[in-house]
Amino acid sequence: MRPRSMMAISVAAMAALCMAVLLPGSTTAVVEKRFITHSGAVISTTGEVLDPLYTASTVEFDPDEYLRNFEYGRVSQEDGQTIREYTIIARDDQVQEISPGVFYNVWTYNGTVPGPTIRATEGDIVRIQFINQGSKQHTMHFHGIHPAEMDGVFEIVGPGGGQFTYEFEAGPVGVHPYHCHVMPLEEHIVHGLYGVFIVDPAGGRPAADEMVMVLNGFDTDFDGENNFYAANTVPFYYQHHPIRIQQDELVRVYAVNMVEFDPINNFHLHGNLYYYYPTGTDTVPSHYTDMVTLSQTERGILEFSYSYPGQYVFHAHKVEFSEKGWVGTFLVDGPS
Numbered sequence: 001m002r003p004r005s006m007m008a009i010s011v012a013a014m015a016a017l018c019m020a021v022l023l024p025g026s027t028t029a030v031v032e033k034r035f036i037t038h039s040g041a042v043i044s045t046t047g048e049v050l051d052p053l054y055t056a057s058t059v060e061f062d063p064d065e066y067l068r069n070f071e072y073g074r075v076s077q078e079d080g081q082t083i084r085e086y087t088i089i090a091r092d093d094q095v096q097e098i099s100p101g102v103f104y105n106v107w108t109y110n111g112t113v114p115g116p117t118i119r120a121t122e123g124d125i126v127r128i129q130f131i132n133q134g135s136k137q138h139t140m141h142f143h144g145i146h147p148a149e150m151d152g153v154f155e156i157v158g159p160g161g162g163q164f165t166y167e168f169e170a171g172p173v174g175v176h177p178y179h180c181h182v183m184p185l186e187e188h189i190v191h192g193l194y195g196v197f198i199v200d201p202a203g204g205r206p207a208a209d210e211m212v213m214v215l216n217g218f219d220t221d222f223d224g225e226n227n228f229y230a231a232n233t234v235p236f237y238y239q240h241h242p243i244r245i246q247q248d249e250l251v252r253v254y255a256v257n258m259v260e261f262d263p264i265n266n267f268h269l270h271g272n273l274y275y276y277y278p279t280g281t282d283t284v285p286s287h288y289t290d291m292v293t294l295s296q297t298e299r300g301i302l303e304f305s306y307s308y309p310g311q312y313v314f315h316a317h318k319v320e321f322s323e324k325g326w327v328g329t330f331l332v333d334g335p336s
C-alpha cells in the first residue's frame, strides 16, 4: 500500500462524520456527510457516497498511461494467420475516486475504466479468454463483423469465475467500442465495462503520435443523469496535465463516445481543424472541421497537426459537459 493511501485511510477515518441538517422551509432531516479526500480537501455532501476509504479494491487510474497504451496481445502464427490472444478479467467490486471525495463503484475489464485498448490488423484472429470474476453476469460484445455466437449477447458468462473464449477475425478497419451486453445494459455500461478495439489496415497507418480518448460520464448519485464527464475517466485531468505534442507532427486521436443517458456528446478542438474519419472505416476523411457531434458509441478518428506552438483547449461544446469535466489541453512544443 502506498504511503499516500495509508495517510488517506487514517485522515479520512478520523474526519468522517455525519450530521443531520434541516434545510430552510423543510421539515425533512437531510444527512450530510463530511470527510477529507486524499488530496486534503474537505468535502460535504448530502448525496449518496460510498465509504471514502482506500482499500485493496480501490482503483487508481492513470489517464496518461491509458492515453497512448495499445495492447497487441500475445502474438503467434497459425496456418499463416496472425493470432492475437488476450486474457480479460471482469470485476464489479472495485471503487474509484471519480472526483475528489466522490467514490464510485466501478465495474472493470482488467482493473480499469476504460478496459485495455485492443489493437489488431484486419484479418488477424483475435482470441480473448474472458473470465468473469464479478458478482453479476457479464459478457464482452465487440462492435464489428463476427459470427453470431461471438457477439457476447446470448452467451451470458456467469459470476464467480465463469469463462468464455471469444474468437473472430478482426474487421472491418476502424475504431470500435467493446462493452458488456448484459441487461440492464445502461447499468453495465455506465459503471465502466467498456473499452476500445482498433483494427488497422494491412500495411498500417501513416506514422503519427497516436492516442485514445474515451468520452465517458459517471452517474454517481444513481438518478439516471451523469454528474461527471471526462475524456478518459478523470474529470479535468488533461486540463491540469496537458497532453504534450510536437509542432507540425501528425496527431491521430481515436475517439469513442461511451456516455450513457445523454443523447449527444461532441469534440471541439481549439486553434485548429481536424480531418475526421467516421468510425475510422474509410481512408478518405468525411469532414475538415473543428467540431463533431457523437451519439452513443459513435466514434471516429481525428487527424491534425498544429502550425503554432502553445497551449490549446479541446472540449465538449455541450458546455454542461465541459464544465463537469470533459475538457483538456494540448501543449504544443515548438522546435527546441
Ligand SMILES: [Cu+2]
Binding pocket: 137, 138, 139, 180, 181, 182, 188, 193
Ligand atoms: Cu456486465
